[in-house]
Amino acid sequence: MPLTPVHLDELRALLGADGVLASEAARFTYEADALALEKHMPDVIVLPRSTDEVAALVRWARARRIPVTPRGAGTGLAGGATAEHGGIVLSVNRMDRMLRLDVDAMLAWVQPGLVNLALSQQLAPLGLYYAPDPASQQVSTIGGNVATNAGGPHCLKYGVTFNHILGVVVVLEDGSVVTLGGEAPDSPDFDLAGAVIGSEGTLAIATEICVRLLPRPEAVKTMLFDFTTIEAACRAVSAVIADGIVPAAMEIMDQHTTELIEDWLHLGLPRDAAAVLLIEVDGPAVSLEAQVEKIGAHARALGTRSIRIAKDDAERAAIWRGRKSAFGAYGRTASGFYIMDGVVPRTRLAEALAEVYRLCEVRGLDAGNVFHAGDGNLHPHVLFDARDAAAQARALDASHEILRMCIRFGGTISGEHGVGIEKRSMMRELFAPDDLAVMARLRGAFAPDGVLNPGKILPGDGDGHSAPAQMGGMRVRDDAQGPWI
Amino acid sequence: MTQAATRPLAELATADPARYAIGGAAPRFAARPALREAVVELVAAAALDRLAIVPWGGGVALPHETTPGRYDLAVDLTALDRVIEHDPEDQTLTAECGVTIATLRRRLAAHRQELPLEAAHADRATLGGALAANASGPRRLRFGSPRDRILGARFALADGTFARSGGKVVKNVAGYGIHRLLCGSRGWLALILEASLKLAPAPEHRVALVYAVDRATLLDGARWAFLPRLEPAFVTVVSEALTRAIGVSSGAAFSVIVGLEDDRPWVAQQEAAVAKVIGAPVARLEDDEAGALVQRLADLEEADAARRTFTTRGNTPGALGPIAASLGDRFVFHAPAGRLHVFGERPLATPASLTRIDARGAGTAADTTASATGVTALRARIRAALDPGKALALGDRWTGM
């Protein structure tokens, strides 16, 4: 149902004139998230300031069966924040405060629009931090992170968003406001907060979030290894895990990626290495020396040609800069690429990568790999010439085959980016019809009226274009690090 | 889709009902299926007869529960006890839910790994029981609870639907986290048949330091304030009357036991930091002995059937201050995890900082706020969605039906 001028007046009465955006320009700004392939203009954007305003808005929308799509920073890569069925985009941008900080209990209540990095910056003087660090943390919001159960390079040791959320105040589809979980580590009953986290705004809208805080690690060591085969790098990752060491991060870049970064930034990364492995350990200073030694021994046993250990913060930053620039480096060279977010058991990484290269090669395509190796979370980039429609079709096909391979290997189609619109159709390949039916039943218990972010996650009403996130052709300035995955 | 029942229930339910009494009342039927297909067939057959079902794990907690209003069929899941997959290099494990926590512990120890789930009487408590109770013990804060460990699950709904959510890899955001929802569901949403879990490396070194403490010292918040940032494995307060059960009486009114687990250099440094603030302990246990003590502390949970369990965000022994006057002399408090178990029947004046979690309608009995009412309604809707026939009998008392 298209919105009428009367509707807009009603909304202004609820949220104030400055809380309602309906101009063509504003609607255009909100037509997509970072999955630029799926564009759908909302009818209106609303900017509530409080839980009560969100509740009032949701009640209003439900009474009229107008879809509500929650939105944080719009950095999602799956089309989750895109108003596929029109209606209202509910932006939490004006709800961006820390509400309460309890240093002794090591927790904070925050509004969902608070930017991830801003939270940790506020906590830094207290020696505390919020652990989940998605690469998009400079812009993405705690609410968006909660809704996607975001991960990050350091979630190998610290866990994903879910592990750091104690409680959440949500607005349900009927406009009621409930607190799920709480401030204590354990809450009564089954884990309702756990069901809402990662539900991509389809079960409830998070309006206040209780995050768990950790003491900042005393020390950090960052290491860089270079291998002549990608298999050896993957086996080093497995060996470290099997030895009972849990590094903060383990990331691999393949040769294609390293070369692109070197062409661009000249960081001194080994161009002829088949794989560069970055391992970071953190924690009490007394623990790290032994860990660094053990990790080095594993890497040597598996044939690393060199071991570089960052001597200071500047060198550490330089090493990470290389890793973080991968995404920008692809953007500079390929006119089109698809990025996937599949996961395989970490013991099958080497095999999985061989498959990725093979699936691309037989289609005459290049692939680059840069990934969260410690978690088995792949981010293959399938590259193509955006002007060549046939190449693009082959790239899409390769992308689907790569995700199918992840499923076959006992993994999944998304480790951190979510399903949204983009991977909806693949859900049928990952899950049996009964699995999906039970998920639909759960959704019906939370949101029976199809008002909250309709159409996302579960296949059914339209499967979208089912294309993995297309981020290609994104030009980055030469001096910018650019975003990274 | 519902599995068609092929055989009548009487043929499938061949176990002895007398062994499955809850609060003294036995069901009409009991079954101990050994295959998940058999579980599905069984519940589908029971659904035809509209029977009230209770899933059973090792029976550590169930016999002491209040008798359910309806109770026709006990489904004992302990015969589903295979470890399906354990790849040490993946640090993940997939097992059927009837396997005991102790069996898993032994198997993982051989690979210097652990599943840091804690349950009272680990030799009987099952994986499914620990998940369904969202069981946690002294080390809860440091190592997480079931919902932090579970990666995916296969389960049967009471209408005979067999389904799964999540997976076996350590990172996964595809689809709803029903497996997390099942943690703490206490047998009234689904029968959990199989779970995949994230493991942890076993700590290289463990130390438990026992301190003798009088009441004033116990409640001196400032004294303990340094502990949370040191990230100890546990800090447990045990009242004198219970210390015999754990075999490390300090002789004082209360024992505070500080557990440290990590690599040796860091444990040594932590130990020195603890000693600097609160002095030398009266007893000190290491490695296997410290591990055995942790299990005895977890066992205290079941010290007495008359038990009230609370949680609080207070994360040091000082959190007991507001309740101290009525605590009595039989309680155990896992401080960083904020779990308090008080034994016996004496009346307790509970301050707002504590939430009772074992009572019917947890926290809602006294709590009539809009949020609590909303949560109760949501719970009831979830039950209606997953168990429309209300076959899982324990749900009655949690959804106020």
Ligand SMILES: Cc1cc2nc3c(=O)[nH]c(=O)nc-3n(C[C@H](O)[C@H](O)[C@H](O)COP(=O)(O)OP(=O)(O)OC[C@H]3O[C@@H](n4cnc5c(N)ncnc54)[C@H](O)[C@@H]3O)c2cc1C
């Ligand atoms: C360069 C780049 C790097 C990235 N790196 C990572 C990474 O390392 N790890 C990772 O996990 N992701 C990563 N992402 C993906 C994205 O940043 C995350 O999914 C992030 O959590 C989204 O946050 P957001 O605030 O932008 O949310 P949005 O994109 O606005 O929304 C995401 C989803 O959450 C829902 N939502 C938002 N707010 C709420 C709320 N308050 N209540 C309920 N639902 C809500 C939306 O409806 C949508 O479905 C990356 C993206 C980019 C562009």
Ligand SMILES: Cc1cc2nc3c(=O)[nH]c(=O)nc-3n(C[C@H](O)[C@H](O)[C@H](O)COP(=O)(O)OP(=O)(O)OC[C@H]3O[C@@H](n4cnc5c(N)ncnc54)[C@H](O)[C@@H]3O)c2cc1C
């Ligand atoms: C409110 C409450 C909180 C508890 N918290 C703790 C705690 O923090 N730490 C602790 O050690 N113990 C706790 N317990 C005791 C806990 O129940 C046992 O530690 C553990 O569940 C014993 O496992 P079991 O296999 O013997 O389960 P049982 O005693 O057989 O069953 C326990 C509960 O789990 C259900 N259940 C068992 N197996 C399954 C399955 N496969 N699928 C679905 N449901 C199943 C049962 O229906 C029953 O409701 C708690 C108990 C209750 C009632």
